Structure formats: C-alpha cells, structure tokens
Amino acid sequence: MVYAGIDPTAESLHAGHLIPLLCLLHFQLRGNNIITLIGGATGLVGDPSGRSTERELSDAAQVELNASKLTYAISRFFSRASVYAASRGFTQQSVIPEVQVLNNINWLKDLNLLDFLRSTGPHFRINQMIARDSVRTRMNAQQGINFTEFTYQLLQAYDFYELYRTKGCTVQIGGSDQWGNILSGLELINKAQFSRATVAEQSSEKGFALTTPLLTTSSGEKFGKSAGNAIWLDESLSSHLDFYQFFLRTADADVVKYLKMFTLLPVEEIESIAKNHESHPEHRIAQRILAEEVMLLVHGEDGLSAAKVATKVLFGTDYSSLRADQIIRSLRNDPRLVFCSQDEMFAELLPNLTAIHGLLPSKSAARQLVLAGGLYVNNVPVRDPRLRLTREGLLDGRVAVVRAGKDKHLVLVLK
Numbered sequence: 001m002v003y004a005g006i007d008p009t010a011e012s013l014h015a016g017h018l019i020p021l022l023c024l025l026h027f028q029l030r031g032n033n034i035i036t037l038i039g040g041a042t043g044l045v046g047d048p049s050g051r052s053t054e055r056e057l058s059d060a061a062q063v064e065l066n067a068s069k070l071t072y073a074i075s076r077f078f079s080r081a082s083v084y085a086a087s088r089g090f091t092q093q094s095v096i097p098e099v100q101v102l103n104n105i106n107w108l109k110d111l112n113l114l115d116f117l118r119s120t121g122p123h124f125r126i127n128q129m130i131a132r133d134s135v136r137t138r139m140n141a142q143q144g145i146n147f148t149e150f151t152y153q154l155l156q157a158y159d160f161y162e163l164y165r166t167k168g169c170t171v172q173i174g175g176s177d178q179w180g181n182i183l184s185g186l187e188l189i190n191k192a193q194f195s196r197a198t199v200a201e202q203s204s205e206k207g208f209a210l211t212t213p214l215l216t217t218s219s220g221e222k223f224g225k226s227a228g229n230a231i232w233l234d235e236s237l238s239s240h241l242d243f244y245q246f247f248l249r250t251a252d253a254d255v256v257k258y259l260k261m262f263t264l265l266p267v268e269e270i271e272s273i274a275k276n277h278e279s280h281p282e283h284r285i286a287q288r289i290l291a292e293e294v295m296l297l298v299h300g301e302d303g304l305s306a307a308k309v310a311t312k313v314l315f316g317t318d319y320s321s322l323r324a325d326q327i328i329r330s331l332r333n334d335p336r337l338v339f340c341s342q343d344e345m346f347a348e349l350l351p352n353l354t355a356i357h358g359l360l361p362s363k364s365a366a367r368q369l370v371l372a373g374g375l376y377v378n379n380v381p382v383r384d385p386r387l388r389l390t391r392e393g394l395l396d397g398r399v400a401v402v403r404a405g406k407d408k409h410l411v412l413v414l415k
Contacts (some may be wrong), residue, residue: 001169002027002210003035005104005159008066008092009058012237013073014230015246016223018262020075023173024099025081029090033097035169036074038106040067042156048149049134049177053141055149061280065188066104070235070308071101073234077298084297088264100167101267104159111158120158123191124184129153153184161192164207173206182209215261218253233298239334240299241314244307247291248284252277253284263293306330313401314409317379324396328413337411345400346413350377350387354402359410369404376403 004020006013013021018227024034037045043063046055129135132153139147160182163169164262170412172182189207215223231246232238250258255277259270277286309330312322332335338357348356353364354375362367367385369375375382377393378401394400394414402410 001033001163001167002171002173003037003160003163003169004173005039005042006070007039007047008063008070009070010230011066012234013070013077014232015243016215016230017233019134019215020173020175021077021081022208022262023212025078025085027171028078028096028099029085031097033099033100034323035102035163035167037159037163038067038070038074038101038103039159040064040103042104042109042152042159043067045148045152045155046132047152047156047181048138049152049181051138054143054146057148066324067103068209071103073299074099074101076411077233080300081297087296090264102163104155104162104194104249107162108155108158118156119192120154120161120188120410123188124154124157127241129184132184134177134180149253153181156181157184157188160207161188164189170206171210172213173210173378176211176216177214179209179211182211202267218251233301235299239310239332240295240303240307240330241310241334242310244291244295248287248311250287250290252281254287255290259286259293263284263290265289265293306332310334310392313411319378319395321403322395324398324413327395327401327411329396329413336409337413339413339415341415345389345412346391347388349385350376350382350389350402351385353389353412354404354410356383357410357412359402359404359408366404374405377401379403 002024004024006017009019019403021036024036028034028082040063043058043066044060046057048055082096095189129150130139135145135150138149152345156178160169160172172176172185177411186207186209217223231243233243234325247258248261256270256274259265260267263270265273271288271337273286277284291307292304293308299307306329309322309326313319314331314336340353345352351360352363352368354360354366355363360369370382370385370387373383375379377387377389378395389400389412391397391414398414400412402412404410
C-alpha cells in the first residue's frame with residue numbers, strides 16, 4: 001500500500017499536485033492499494049519544508065472546509081483518471097483498487113500530549129531533527145523556526161506510523177523537500193513497539209520512501225504557478241480554457257519532459273512526437289498533444305471539447321461552425337462571458353457595451369478604438385462608433401464575440 005499527503009491550504013487541487021497524484025495512479029494501475037492523506041491536523045500546524053519564512057497558522061474552520069472539498073476533488077480526479085487510463089490501453093484482469101481518501105485529523109485530534117511524548121518522543125534525537133534540511137534552512141534564516149513548526153516532522157512521522165500500523169502501508173510518496181519528514185516516519189516505524197495485533201507486525205516489510213524532484217520550468221518558475229496564481233484543477237476556479245492554455249503555452253524546453261510526467265502515452269510515442277516537434281517547432285505539435293492529454297486526464301472528453309471551443313472563440317478566425325450553446329458551455333465561469341437582456345444588447349451602442357462590461361476603460365476610449373480600427377465583432381472590424389448590434393449579426397442569433405486589439409475579449413450572449 002502506498003500513500004501521499006496533501007495539505008489543505010486551499011479548497012482545490014492545483015497543477016502542482018499532478019506529480020504525486022500521477023505517481024499514485026501508476027501504483028494503482030498496477031494493482032496496488034493507494035491512499036491520499038489530507039492533512040486536516042498537520043495543516044493546522046504548518047509544514048516548514050521549502051519555506052524561508054514562518055507560515056501563518058490557518059483558520060481551523062477553513063482547513064476543515066478545504067479538507068472536505070479536497071476529499072471530493074481527489075475522488076473525482078481518480079475516477080476521471082481511470083477512464084483516461086483505459087483509453088490509453090491500461091487494462092487489468094482484476095478490478096483496480098479504489099483510492100482511499102483519509103484525513104489525519106481523525107487520529108491526531110484526540111492524541112494525548114503526554115501519551116504522544118512518551119510513545120513517540122523517545123525515538124527521536126534533537127540533533128537529528130535539527131539536521132533535517134527543512135529545519136536547518138529555517139534556523140539559518142533571520143526569522144528562525146518556532147517550536148510548532150519544529151515538531152511538524154514528528155506529526156508527519158506519526159501519520160506514516162499510523163498508516164503502517166492500521167493499514168499495512170509501506171510506501172510514502174512526497175516531493176524532494178519532504179525527504180526529512182518521510183525519513184522521520186521510517187525511523188518511527190522501525191523503532192516503535194507495536195501491538196501483536198497490528199497488521200504491520202505480521203509483515204516482514206518495513207517502510208520505504210519515494211520522492212520526486214520539485215518540478216520547475218526551464219526558466220526556474222515553480223510548476224503550477226502562473227503570474228503568481230495557481231492553475232486549479234477545479235473548473236470553477238480555473239476555466240477549461242485557462243487550464244488548456246496553461247499547458248499549450250509550455251516552453252519547447254519543457255514539453256517532452258511534461259509529456260512523460262503528465263500523460264500515460266508510451267515512451268516510444270512521446271519520442272516520435274518529440275522528433276516531429278523538432279522538425280516543425282512552429283506548429284507546436286507537442287504542446288497541443290500535451291494540452292489535450294492533460295485535459296482528458298483531469299477534465300475528460302467534455303472538458304477537452306469545451307476548451308477547444310473556447311480556444312476557437314477567443315483565438316480563432318472562423319466561427320461558422322460554432323453554435324451558441326457550445327460557446328456558452330465552453331466559457332462557463334469565465335468572466336469574459338456576459339449575459340445581456342434584449343433591451344441592453346440591441347439598444348446600447350456597441351462601444352458603450354464594451355465600457356459597461358469592462359472590456360475598455362471608458363466609452364470615449366471605446367469610440368477612439370473604433371476610429372483607430374481596433375474593435376471587432378465576430379472578427380469583423382467595427383467602422384461606426386454608433387453601431388448597435390442586431391439579431392442578424394449575432395452568431396446563432398445569440399452571441400457576439402467582441403475583441404479589442406489582439407487579445408482582449410468580451411463574449412456577449414442574449415438571454
């Protein structure tokens with residue numbers, strides 16, 4: 001049995017979580033039982049790993065809410081991932097084990113401090129705890145490390161011990177910054193005295209650690225971040241379009257690596273894609289395949305279809321095949337999609353509509369852009385600053401795609 005932990009610091013998974021989740025998926029597809037452990041208790045303490053400054057303590061109610069939403073998100077991810085895996089040739093004679101989603105608040109919330117100190121504390125030496133990278137880095141920083149953060153490694157160690165003791169879990173997966181915390185768990189498993197009735201005592205296996213590199217782009221930017229904002233797996237936080245475009249914008253230097261990490265395509269096929277990409281990098285063949293594969297993994301066929309339609313609406317030139325319901329569905333939760341009443345859509349001057357709904361800063365700026373030839377409706381330049389939309393001029397009688405310059409869009413939909 002294998003597990004990976006996820007801190008409930010946000011209400012959704014983001015793209016950076018794909019590495020540990022896909023590691024678990026590979027184990028699952030090969031018949032192993034897997035656990036995703038949400039840190040409902042450790043999230044209240046805060047992991048100092050990989051941080052140079054102190055983490056603010058999270059609100060308990062928010063952590064509980066995040067943990068609840070993550071439980072659903074993780075189950076949904078593995079449900080969709082199993083469909084994707086089957087489409088890529090991963091079949092198994094026996095039933096693939098379902099993911100178990102657990103929360104460490106269930107065993108840590110009632111843990112007596114004195115019992116914890118007596119049962120766990122004797123197995124750790126302060127000099128070894130200080131030597132951990134996560135602790136040493138913080139001790140060398142100006143702010144130092146507080147006692148709460150210092151004890152985090154003991155709590156994570158106890159999680160591994162608890163899963164080993166009650167579930168027979170022998171492998172923990174984590175990023176390379178978790179190496180010290182995972183080692184603490186291995187030490188506790190090897191040193192603690194278990195009851196004869198435990199699952200762990202009946203097995204000759206001990207614990208194992210598996211870490212992955214902290215993934216960054218070729219420019220050194222942390223993966224999963226875009227201009228300081230995470231790319232979320234929840235479509236209500238990052239639209240299908242934004243998620244798809246994030247992977248479509250992958251740099252040439254990263255795209256083959258990402259195909260190997262984030263898809264279930266055979267290595268031979270990826271190498272063939274790489275050769276084609278090298279021959280015609282301007283076509284961005286590898287990026288398109290990467291974006292499509294990750295969309296199928298995370299959002300399924302419907303998500304991929306929505307992302308392609310939205311891409312065609314905002315970045316394409318031919319709208320002849322698009323229907324209103326496709327456009328509306330593809331841009332759901334996107335702030336550029338605005339519903340208008342019949343009176344507003346047809347009575348207001350088009351430049352005024354662009355200002356009212358935030359495409360341009362003011363009505364005068366909108367009129368000036370029209371005069372400069374920079375405002376478009378359904379890819380047709382607007383020449384008249386007093387133009388009003390008509391039903392005949394809308395896509396499918398309902399939609400007007402308004403563009404200011406090259407890449408600013410407003411999609412007006414008749415209610």
